[in-house]
Amino acid sequence: MHNRTTKNMISIALRSIIAHRSRTILSILSVAIGVASIFLFVSLINGINKASTEQTAKQNPLNQIVVRPLLDKTGLVSFLTKTEKDRLTDKTIEEIQKIDGIKNIYPEIQFGNFASIEVELTGIGVLTDSMIFGVPYEFIKDEIPNPEIWEKTEEPYPAILPRKILELYNLSVASPQSLPLLSEKDLIGKEIIFYPRYSTFFGSSENDKSDKITLKIVGFSDKASLLGPTIPIDTLKTINRYYAPTGNNSYTQLFVETLDQNKTVQVAKEIETLDLSTQYFTKDMKEIQAKISYLSIGLGLITLIILLLSAIAIISTFLSQIAERKKELGLLRALGATRKQIKLLIMSEAGFIGFIGSIFGIGMGILAATIFDKYAIAELKNTIALPETLFLITPNIIIATLAFGVCLSIFTAYIPARFASKVDPITALK
Amino acid sequence: MIVLQEISKKFTSGKTKTDALLDVNIKINEGEFVAVTGPSGSGKTTLLNIISGLDSPTKGKVLINDFDLKHMDDDELSRYRNKEIGFIFQEFHLEPFLSVRKNILLPTLFDGHTHDVEVYADELLKEVKLTKKSHAFANQLSGGEKQRTAIARALINKPKIIIADEPTGNLDQETGDAIINLLKNLQKTHGITLIIATHDKEIARIAQRIIHIEDGIIKRH
Numbered sequence: 001m002h003n004r005t006t007k008n009m010i011s012i013a014l015r016s017i018i019a020h021r022s023r024t025i026l027s028i029l030s031v032a033i034g035v036a037s038i039f040l041f042v043s044l045i046n047g048i049n050k051a052s053t054e055q056t057a058k059q060n061p062l063n064q065i066v067v068r069p070l071l072d073k074t075g076l077v078s079f080l081t082k083t084e085k086d087r088l089t090d091k092t093i094e095e096i097q098k099i100d101g102i103k104n105i106y107p108e109i110q111f112g113n114f115a116s117i118e119v120e121l122t123g124i125g126v127l128t129d130s131m132i133f134g135v136p137y138e139f140i141k142d143e144i145p146n147p148e149i150w151e152k153t154e155e156p157y158p159a160i161l162p163r164k165i166l167e168l169y170n171l172s173v174a175s176p177q178s179l180p181l182l183s184e185k186d187l188i189g190k191e192i193i194f195y196p197r198y199s200t201f202f203g204s205s206e207n208d209k210s211d212k213i214t215l216k217i218v219g220f221s222d223k224a225s226l227l228g229p230t231i232p233i234d235t236l237k238t239i240n241r242y243y244a245p246t247g248n249n250s251y252t253q254l255f256v257e258t259l260d261q262n263k264t265v266q267v268a269k270e271i272e273t274l275d276l277s278t279q280y281f282t283k284d285m286k287e288i289q290a291k292i293s294y295l296s297i298g299l300g301l302i303t304l305i306i307l308l309l310s311a312i313a314i315i316s317t318f319l320s321q322i323a324e325r326k327k328e329l330g331l332l333r334a335l336g337a338t339r340k341q342i343k344l345l346i347m348s349e350a351g352f353i354g355f356i357g358s359i360f361g362i363g364m365g366i367l368a369a370t371i372f373d374k375y376a377i378a379e380l381k382n383t384i385a386l387p388e389t390l391f392l393i394t395p396n397i398i399i400a401t402l403a404f405g406v407c408l409s410i411f412t413a414y415i416p417a418r419f420a421s422k423v424d425p426i427t428a429l430k
Numbered sequence: 431m432i433v434l435q436e437i438s439k440k441f442t443s444g445k446t447k448t449d450a451l452l453d454v455n456i457k458i459n460e461g462e463f464v465a466v467t468g469p470s471g472s473g474k475t476t477l478l479n480i481i482s483g484l485d486s487p488t489k490g491k492v493l494i495n496d497f498d499l500k501h502m503d504d505d506e507l508s509r510y511r512n513k514e515i516g517f518i519f520q521e522f523h524l525e526p527f528l529s530v531r532k533n534i535l536l537p538t539l540f541d542g543h544t545h546d547v548e549v550y551a552d553e554l555l556k557e558v559k560l561t562k563k564s565h566a567f568a569n570q571l572s573g574g575e576k577q578r579t580a581i582a583r584a585l586i587n588k589p590k591i592i593i594a595d596e597p598t599g600n601l602d603q604e605t606g607d608a609i610i611n612l613l614k615n616l617q618k619t620h621g622i623t624l625i626i627a628t629h630d631k632e633i634a635r636i637a638q639r640i641i642h643i644e645d646g647i648i649k650r651h
Contacts, residue, residue: 011539015528016527020527331523332540334484335540339504340505
């Protein structure tokens with residue numbers, strides 16, 4: 001019997017919202033605005049999270065740990081003094097290899113002196129100081145078609161560049177100066193002149209541009225250092241022996257590959273006990289998540305204000321309708337409706353309005369996200385680095401937002417529903 | 431049987447206190463047709479509201495078949511109104527967004543019932559001669575049709591008491607007479623207690639008993 005009366009109340013609620021179209025539309029609009037804002041907020045944060053995760057995973061695969069000397073033991077002073085102390089050496093590799101769960105260790109070395117590179121881009125010669133790094137083929141094999149290219153022992157030596165450098169060039173040089181944008185395809189095969197005795201910043205009596213080594217771009221990789229071209233480790237060792245014989249023989253960093261990605265954190269912790277600094281996906285993600293959480297708080301506050309305004313709009317629309325519907329509610333009370341049934345009636349109306357409003361709100365959100373992605377991202381793509389879409393819309397977000405909209409509407413209608421249940425039939429029917 | 435014992439009702443507005451009813455003692459038998467008469471503001475509506483459980487007296491007892499209404503909580507009073515009382519108002523008070531049939535069925539929505547309300551609604555539609563208008567909305571009806579709808583709505587839950595507050599007040603003489611005749615016939619056929627508050631001397635004349643109130647005091651019954 002209770003279920004039947006509940007069903008009856010819901011049926012009256014449905015008829016009532018159809019009958020009172022104008023206020024229903026107003027309420028639906030209030031819910032839709034609130035839901036659209038929360039939908040955009042959640043899908044934006046979700047999208048940023050996904051883009052950051054993908055970017056981090058590209059640079060730091062789940063089973064990779066980047067090992068460096070502790071920060072306070074490196075830096076310019078250490079570089080200038082060329083001290084071996086606290087640096088990464090073959091002995092460090094041996095120690096790390098003793099840890100369980102290690103698959104491979106790829107060392108990275110650096111040219112041991114100041115140097116510069118020159119490259120011609122879109123008809124303009126660019127000369128800049130640069131570092132040169134060396135890594136083994138196995139480390140970047142996914143980016144190079146075959147080992148022969150990487151193990152070439154004659155000039156031009158193969159070199160790979162970080163993908164980020166291309167993005168940075170396009171964003172900070174090409175776009176502002178209206179130069180053509182460059183793609184990986186444009187640069188592959190291009191030669192870079194490496195001056196091992198010449199620095200544009202640190203000029204000295206030894207500054208000499210006559211020695212030059214030709215490098216040829218053979219690929220791009222997210223694993224390559226941002227600070228300069230990366231070439232085969234053996235080639236760089238040979239160059240170092242000739243041009244930087246006094247330089248240290250240590251490694252700049254080690255790329256440790258674990259056997260099981262689930263054990264990466266555990267292995268990293270053990271490496272840290274060797275007085276070394278580590279960087280890995282989970283650690284990076286934690287830092288990124290912390291940054292995203294600041295963004296979430298900021299956007300969340302704005303969304304909260306919009307939600308509050310929506311809630312106030314829903315409450316005031318419902319309160320004003322209750323004032324208008326006093327006679328109707330008074331009649332229902334006189335005819336035998338209990339206070340609980342009147343509350344149920346108003347909250348059922350709110351539920352329907354919340355459902356329809358949420359569907360509209362989600363539709364508005366999807367439309368806004370699509371428009372933003374289509375026009376704004378296309379416009380901004382050359383000025384700031386943005387992913388294909390900033391909004392990640394998933395079925396879970398749609399379901400959760402729909403449920404949220406219905407709940408928002410029902411909860412905010414609770415106060416007006418209480419007022420409605422207290423309508424005095426005698427006064428209302430006068 | 432309806433028994434009112436020593437009923438008083440005071441209304442307070444600011445510092446002013448008004449006695450709407452003063453020491454009212456009435457007995458109304460089951461199946462009786464009673465007209466409550468008196469000038470405007472004499473306390474007729476207050477008396478009906480107290481009998482129907484819409485209002486409570488400041489003092490005294492309302493016994494319906496020996497059960498004191500003051501022992502009922504708000505939900506029980508709602509159920510009492512729903513099951514035992516049928517209301518007919520001067521202003522009709524039909525839901526504009528419901529059809530005639532749905533308006534008639536409205537009181538059945540709040541609680542369970544032992545009879546087939548859909549079949550009974552059809553019977554009542556026939557009795558009040560609105561079968562052809564069963565799907566029409568309130569704004570498509572004449573005053574008389576609206577009040578006939580309200581009468582059928584008052585009867586749908588098979589109540590024991592019908593309370594009609596100035597049921598002809600908004601109708602012309604001819605329609606008003608027709609409504610009163612209909613009410614009288616229904617009261618006889620359904621065996622219900624009919625209490626009508628009215629200014630109309632003609633209605634008072636055909637009632638079995640007249641309760642006359644002036645300034646909240648029963649002058650004649």
